[in-house]
Amino acid sequence: MRVAVSDDGPGIAAEDHAVVFERFARLDDARSAKDGGAGLGLAIARDVAVRHGGGLSLDNSAPAGARFVLALPAGVLDASTDADPSLPVRAAPGR
Numbered sequence: 001m002r003v004a005v006s007d008d009g010p011g012i013a014a015e016d017h018a019v020v021f022e023r024f025a026r027l028d029d030a031r032s033a034k035d036g037g038a039g040l041g042l043a044i045a046r047d048v049a050v051r052h053g054g055g056l057s058l059d060n061s062a063p064a065g066a067r068f069v070l071a072l073p074a075g076v077l078d079a080s081t082d083a084d085p086s087l088p089v090r091a092a093p094g095r
Contacts, residue, residue: 001074006067011060020058021046045070 012020019025024039046056054072 001072003070004067005070006065008065011064012058012066014060017058021056042068 021042023043025043026037026039042056049056049070049072052072054070057069057071059067059069
């Protein structure tokens, strides 16, 4: 299973692609811990994906922005046992 999330922001420089997955990483000097975020989200997300036999990667979106791709092996999410039926299911616009 693959899930991709893209945005149309300024993107992330190629030399920073590995850095964003490090613990406590912040690429935007304007953001601080007191303003929200500890710089752990992507590190945790990648660790969880790897522990389930998958991965989380980043590449640039054309013409601008970033694209994160979560890949998990088939069978990791079994809808019959893992899904919470009370949670809403939403499709991404235009997908």
